[in-house]
């Protein structure tokens with residue numbers, strides 16, 4: 001079973017048979033020369049490298065459509081039903097279909113050949129802690145579909161089943177999915193790799209008093225009757241399948257954008273996210289029209305382990321974004337931006353995750369600039385740079401600090417540090433600066449069009465960049481500079497240093513306070529944004545004395561901040577310095593927030609600073625409220641410390 005995994009001790013050896021691309025070394029057929037002076041150095045791979053985290057034999061047979069018919073059984077915490085997969089043969093001689101499955105109870109497998117269904121022999125391979133099991137199905141000649149009857153496990157890592165007590169309303173249970181990077185296979189037998197795109201249709205049967213939504217077309221005004229149908233006509237990778245079932249309402253923001261949430265937070269969510277149409281307009285202006293129809297959001301219960309998840313047509317969000325002042329809505333800009341970068345143009349392999357997250361973080365920052373001005377965009381980049389430096393310093397090995405991840409990452413999670421997000425953003429910022437927005441903006445727009453609904457590699461991007469931007473202005477960058485960003489470890493020296501006037505003023509006040517010239521109550525904080533607070537707290541010295549903590553806490557009650565980002569930074573500083581009054585509010589925070597970005601580091605800091613027992617006691621109480629992904633990660637953090 002895959003729930004007591006210690007991520008860092010996983011040792012898996014992968015053979016990347018087709019992945020012969022090394023930095024700067026062109027292999028495969030020679031690309032035509034662009035210009036005499038510039039021989040192409042970043043040849044696109046002649047074929048997509050194999051994804052080491054899938055068993056699927058997608059180079060022989062591709063699944064192109066999935067139809068699901070599932071009962072949502074809250075009492076047993078399982079989905080029970082049938083998946084029908086439509087097949088396309090890449091290799092016409094293929095006779096075996098290999099799918100990904102994890103914790104699935106397979107009851108029967110049939111194949112459709114020439115319109116006749118018959119039982120198909122199958123085997124379910126051994127359970128790998130990361131990849132799950134291979135489901136191998138022997139196909140009769142000319143089989144075009146398989147039908148698999150199955151049920152999920154109550155322990156399925158991609159599904160969180162909440163009891164009524166774990167919701168705000170306390171009356172009804174709640175179910176939501178999180179399938180990125182490789183958990184769709186815990187919901188259905190699939191080709192669970194970003195290299196393969198599928199369309200899907202689904203029927204979900206739920207208790208009649210609940211609503212079901214998916215990452216697909218749906219009618220927000222539909223009847224609540226426990227019988228729901230979905231259709232997703234645009235091809236997506238399996239990790240973008242998504243579902244949520246519970247007792248929640250809907251509030252429109254405009255004619256094609258709206259938000260689902262539990263009643264207690266519905267109005268606040270609609271108000272917090274009311275700028276979403278302006279964000280959409282900003283991206284439309286830069287990179288062309290939104291291609292997915294409706295854009296809705298759902299605010300999930302606090303155990304949702306991420307800030308947001310870009311499920312197409314239906315972004316999933318943590319309630320910790322509802323700060324009351326729109327200060328954390330860059331996450332919405334981020335998830336919306338994924339409708340271009342990530343969902344439209346997708347990394348074909350998790351080694352290339354920066355193609356999803358770096359581009360998205362870049363677009364996010366451009367949106368924040370358009371809506372709220374240059375100052376806010378600079379402040380956000382400045383905070384991002386701090387986070388990037390921290391993640392680079394803490395990386396387990398240098399190879400994990402280059403944009404292109406090494407071939408032997410132990411888990412796709414390794415590709416989701418700030419290196420992919422902020423590092424990718426700063427790389428694109430570097431290109432923007434060197435080539436100028438007048439060239440870079442249309443280039444990116446064409447890139448999104450060129451690769452829409454495709455899954456690509458870093459080398460595909462570099463090859464396209466070389467032909468369509470670099471070739472027109474060969475002196476703008478050097479190969480050494482590009483390689484330093486993409487293939488070399490560490491932070492390149494060509495990175496922008498974001499300089500924020502607002503932060504400089506905060507720093508000046510901070511110095512006065514640290515020098516004892518002013519009391520905390522005399523700091524001019526009334527107009528500070530969340531970002532300014534984060535800068536202030538991030539940059540106080542690590543050896544701040546307890547009296548100084550008490551001074552700040554007394555003036556601003558930071559231990560009880562309702563802003564999760566501010567509370568988190570405060571807790572981290574307080575844990576490191578042994579400021580004990582923070583423990584009771586921190587206990588409440590850890591019991592009520594399941595967002596991984598906060599809780600993983602908090603548990604690790606508690607362990608590091610001599611509070612392992614305290615942390616273990618809190619985790620024992622909080623564990624059942626955390627998502628299975630978060631449970632696994634935190635168990636790994638404790639095990640690593642032993």
Ligand SMILES: [Zn+2]
Pocket residue numbers: 310334338356357360
């Ligand atoms: Zn993202």
